[in-house]
Amino acid sequence: MENREAELKEKITNLKEKRKAIILAHNYQLGEVQDIADFVGDSLELSQKAAKTGAEVIVFCGVLFMAETASILCPDKIVLLPDRHAGCPLADMITAKQLKEKKREHPKATVVCYINSSAAVKAASDICCTSANAVRLVEKLAGAEEIIFVPDQYLGNYASARSGRKMILWPGFCPTHIRIQPQDIARQKAERPQAKVVVHPECRPEVIALADEVLSTGGMCRFARETEAKEIIIGTEIGIIHRLKKENPEKRFTPVSEQAICPYMKLITLEKILWSLKNMANPVKVAAGTRLRAKAAVDRMLETG
Ligand code: 13P
Numbered sequence: 001m002e003n004r005e006a007e008l009k010e011k012i013t014n015l016k017e018k019r020k021a022i023i024l025a026h027n028y029q030l031g032e033v034q035d036i037a038d039f040v041g042d043s044l045e046l047s048q049k050a051a052k053t054g055a056e057v058i059v060f061c062g063v064l065f066m067a068e069t070a071s072i073l074c075p076d077k078i079v080l081l082p083d084r085h086a087g088c089p090l091a092d093m094i095t096a097k098q099l100k101e102k103k104r105e106h107p108k109a110t111v112v113c114y115i116n117s118s119a120a121v122k123a124a125s126d127i128c129c130t131s132a133n134a135v136r137l138v139e140k141l142a143g144a145e146e147i148i149f150v151p152d153q154y155l156g157n158y159a160s161a162r163s164g165r166k167m168i169l170w171p172g173f174c175p176t177h178i179r180i181q182p183q184d185i186a187r188q189k190a191e192r193p194q195a196k197v198v199v200h201p202e203c204r205p206e207v208i209a210l211a212d213e214v215l216s217t218g219g220m221c222r223f224a225r226e227t228e229a230k231e232i233i234i235g236t237e238i239g240i241i242h243r244l245k246k247e248n249p250e251k252r253f254t255p256v257s258e259q260a261i262c263p264y265m266k267l268i269t270l271e272k273i274l275w276s277l278k279n280m281a282n283p284v285k286v287a288a289g290t291r292l293r294a295k296a297a298v299d300r301m302l303e304t305g
Pocket of ligand 1: 041217
């Protein structure tokens with residue numbers, strides 16, 4: 001490890017203790033950020049962890065909607081996002097106003113919102129979901145007359161195909177996952193015919209059709225540990241490769257596309273974590289009214305999931 005990195009890590013560890021803080025990091029974070037975190041996981045695992053922590057401060061190494069979810073679940077804790085520009089373009093593809101207009105067109109519909117959405121959109125939804133539980137949660141809505149699914153059309157389409165449930169889909173998408181093309185998989189498969197192909201459900205249906213497994217990032221980490229396969233082709237943001245290699249040094253992981261990089265996830269660095277802890281900078285707090293309504297949708301997911 002470089003001196004600079006070791007020094008920063010030591011300072012962060014000391015300050016973290018002083019502040020009674022926990023560092024949560026998403027699987028797409030830079031390797032050095034994952035390595036300093038107390039817990040690394042997918043969106044569902046991170047929200048479960050946030051809900052249970054006894055820490056006073058949560059340093060959220062991820063993007064804004066994740067820090068907002070932590071604030072929704074833990075109103076008494078200070079949630080810090082080390083770079084306030086770390087947003088999610090998919091989450092920004094629908095506003096609460098647009099969702100309310102859609103609900104007026106379909107007044108009897110149940111609204112399922114992907115966790116990649118703002119607190120205000122969650123507050124206008126009935127139930128939240130993540131990529132790890134979308135299919136299961138939609139299956140459980142058997143009694144719903146109509147379902148509106150926002151904002152990711154591809155996750156919605158996947159959940160609809162798997163559950164056999166027709167849904168009204170919002171036309172949002174993840175700009176990173178749509179860079180993954182079917183021809184990228186074909187190329188990787190031709191070079192590694194024995195490899196298993198695992199993709200994220202935010203990918204296009206043509207990509208999903210070529211995969212052996214469709215999993216959340218947490219599901220990918222579990223699959224990598226449990227599979228007999230020695231080679232795995234990974235169709236999601238490339239930050240996850242760091243964790244996969246670290247946990248499975250005897251296996252080989254190849255990203256479907258080197259272009260699948262989320263620039264927002266990469267905004268969080270060790271320097272910014274230290275700065276944020278030092279100055280208690282960039283607190284994320286969801287306003288009380290919005291929080292209570294959003295919490296009902298998130299709680300319903302956590303209870304059902
Ligand atoms: P996961 O919940 O699978 O980690 O996905 C989060 C995400 O934002 C994917 O783009």
